[in-house]
Amino acid sequence: MSDIQQTAEQLHDQFSEHLDVDVEEIEERLERYVDEYKIPLDEARRSVESHYLDEAGIERDELGRGGNPTVQAADVDAPDEWVDITAKVVDLWDPRSDSVAQVGLLGDESGTIKFTKWAASDLDELDEGKVYHLGNVVTDEYQGRYSVKLNRTTTINEVDEDIEVGDDETTVEGALVDIQSGSGLIKRCPEEDCTRVLQNGRCSEHGEVEGEFDLRIKGVLDDGTDVHEIILNEEATTDLTGVTLEEAKQQAMDALDTTVVADEMRETLLGKYYRVSGPTLGRYVLANDIEELNDPVDGESVLIKARSM
Amino acid sequence: MSESAPTREVARRVFADEFNDATFTFKESDDERAPLYSLLPTGEKANRVFLVGTLTETEDVGEDSEYWRGRVVDPTGTFFVYAGQYQPEAANALRELDTPAYVAIVGKPRAYETEDGTVNVSVRPESITEVDTATRDRWVVETAERTIERVETFDEEGNEYARRAEEEYDHPLRRYTQAAIDALESLDEADDGSEDVRDESVPESL
Numbered sequence: 145m146s147d148i149q150q151t152a153e154q155l156h157d158q159f160s161e162h163l164d165v166d167v168e169e170i171e172e173r174l175e176r177y178v179d180e181y182k183i184p185l186d187e188a189r190r191s192v193e194s195h196y197l198d199e200a201g202i203e204r205d206e207l208g209r210g211g212n213p214t215v216q217a218a219d220v221d222a223p224d225e226w227v228d229i230t231a232k233v234v235d236l237w238d239p240r241s242d243s244v245a246q247v248g249l250l251g252d253e254s255g256t257i258k259f260t261k262w263a264a265s266d267l268d269e270l271d272e273g274k275v276y277h278l279g280n281v282v283t284d285e286y287q288g289r290y291s292v293k294l295n296r297t298t299t300i301n302e303v304d305e306d307i308e309v310g311d312d313e314t315t316v317e318g319a320l321v322d323i324q325s326g327s328g329l330i331k332r333c334p335e336e337d338c339t340r341v342l343q344n345g346r347c348s349e350h351g352e353v354e355g356e357f358d359l360r361i362k363g364v365l366d367d368g369t370d371v372h373e374i375i376l377n378e379e380a381t382t383d384l385t386g387v388t389l390e391e392a393k394q395q396a397m398d399a400l401d402t403t404v405v406a407d408e409m410r411e412t413l414l415g416k417y418y419r420v421s422g423p424t425l426g427r428y429v430l431a432n433d434i435e436e437l438n439d440p441v442d443g444e445s446v447l448i449k450a451r452s453m
Numbered sequence: 454m455s456e457s458a459p460t461r462e463v464a465r466r467v468f469a470d471e472f473n474d475a476t477f478t479f480k481e482s483d484d485e486r487a488p489l490y491s492l493l494p495t496g497e498k499a500n501r502v503f504l505v506g507t508l509t510e511t512e513d514v515g516e517d518s519e520y521w522r523g524r525v526v527d528p529t530g531t532f533f534v535y536a537g538q539y540q541p542e543a544a545n546a547l548r549e550l551d552t553p554a555y556v557a558i559v560g561k562p563r564a565y566e567t568e569d570g571t572v573n574v575s576v577r578p579e580s581i582t583e584v585d586t587a588t589r590d591r592w593v594v595e596t597a598e599r600t601i602e603r604v605e606t607f608d609e610e611g612n613e614y615a616r617r618a619e620e621e622y623d624h625p626l627r628r629y630t631q632a633a634i635d636a637l638e639s640l641d642e643a644d645d646g647s648e649d650v651r652d653e654s655v656p657e658s659l
Contacts, residue, residue, distance in 0.1 A: 368466040415557020443594040
């Protein structure tokens with residue numbers, strides 16, 4: 145790619161949110177300055193940029209630095225990257241610190257991502273439900289979850305369009321090869337906002353407490369190539385097993401042992417194939433939906449492939 | 454995304470015919486607790502397998518304590534499954550299950566050398582559960598697919614375990630492709646429910 149082409153691409157990226165102009169037109173404009181008028185490229189760039197700023201009716205500092213990749217919420221997978229994002233403010237939370245002006249959730253078609261706007265950055269207020277083009281934000285990572293941080297150099301432009309926000313839903317399939325400990329009838333800490341699972345009647349935070357019963361499955365789906373850890377909450381567990389929390393408590397009471405509940409689940413569920421959909425949390429897929437794959441399979445395409453080898 | 458937690462080993466899909474050829478085992482570190490892998494002849498390491506087949510026979514072969522052996526048959530051969538006091542759930546399943554029955558087994562490959570120097574390969578089960586025909590058929594198709602994927606990528610540069618399989622074994626790969634074909638064809642026969650009048654169409658590629 146020539147220098148002119150590259151510059152044209154960069155300008156195109158910079159203006160893509162503001163103007164409907166194609167790369168070829170920008171390139172022609174640059175060429176005229178450089179080839180006909182023998183103006184150095186960086187000077188030509190400035191002139192062309194000014195032209196389009198006029199056309200778009202915006203100031204130079206409203207423009208992104210250019211060269212930032214435009215990302216989708218779900219694609220952010222590394223910290224400390226400067227990116228642009230167009231997203232809807234899905235949710236605003238109460239900042240827990242005075243240093244934070246606004247904190248909440250941004251969403252686009254791909255999913256959602258947390259954002260933080262520092263008080264010191266002195267930026268315009270974001271409104272819930274509105275869509276913005278945010279230029280020059282920085283990605284961050286905490287415990288495997290990504291976020292974007294707005295900063296002093298961030299540009300905020302409201303975009304007059306709506307975005308259908310996708311959820312981070314994923315679908316995985318495979319044989320259920322394990323139901324892990326901590327499955328079946330469990331007890332959780334009753335302290336407010338705790339809900340930790342008790343080990344021998346003890347919460348790792350609040351010590352010995354009177355636990356509250358819950359039903360869940362922590363399982364492993366394996367398709368022979370990848371493993372996916374899944375968590376079924378009470379509702380999904382009951383959906384799949386037909387056993388309600390009350391029935392599970394009864395089973396445990398009859399056997400004087402809570403482990404019978406998980407044992408029974410292992411006996412009926414392991415070794416079968418399932419499709420699970422739901423949002424991902426860390427390395428887990430939270431199963432909103434689970435169904436057994438027991439319709440007849442068609443081996444024909446595999447057979448054709450194998451025969452052709 | 455990097456995870457600090459050790460990742461769980463994938464349960465490989467392998468037909469009995471190939472599994473029983475996987476007589477070579479190895480570790481990837483000197484650590485005493487390092488996982489033991491069996492080397493599949495199609496060029497993959499297996500620390501865990503998932504198999505579905507027909508449990509045709511169970512027998513307590515233990516002397517002092519119960520030690521159960523099960524024979525699990527797939528379209529290509531027989532898996533031998535051994536469960537004793539350290540696999541109480543699996544031993545219990547082998548004791549309780551009526552034969553024949555379709556079973557799904559998650560387990561670890563084990564190889565041991567007999568006095569005459571032959572190496573026997575078996576499965577030490579983590580779980581054994583009874584399943585239905587649909588699950589069995591799905592496993593056969595899936596295992597055929599994984600098998601031919603391994604055969605397909607065998608010659609790829611950087612396929613470490615394929616190179617290792619070349620060194621350790623002298624089995625023609627074609628055998629495992631053929632076993633996969635036979636297995637898939639056996640499904641067709643069963644589905645038609647009428648093997649005798651089956652349309653003996655010859656695939657064009659042959």
